[in-house]
Amino acid sequence: MKLRKGVIAKEREGDLILLGTGRAAKFWRLNGTAKTMILQLLEGSTVTEVADRIAADNSTDPSVVETDIEKLIAALMNAGLVKP
Secondary structure (H helix, E strand, O other): OEEOOOEEEEEEOOEEEEEEOOOOOOEEEEOHHHHHHHHHHHOOOOHHHHHHHHHHHHOOOHHHHHHHHHHHHHHHHHOOOEEO
16 A cells, blocks of 8 residues: 555654645544554555554454454545555
């Protein structure tokens, strides 16, 4: 996954801000867990790898985390902020 051209990512107060610029300007503020998901994906980790790490840290079922990650990716793609 990559940020689309013109999208700026900034960390602020423990959250991650994604700001699209230009005509299709969008603003998303991601909490700590979503921030971790997105930053790891942007660094090249797979959805499964990220889900396994987060699930282990939070004693959660990896398949539930993986579903949450997929939903987050879909929402960010629909907002025009990221691409595969």
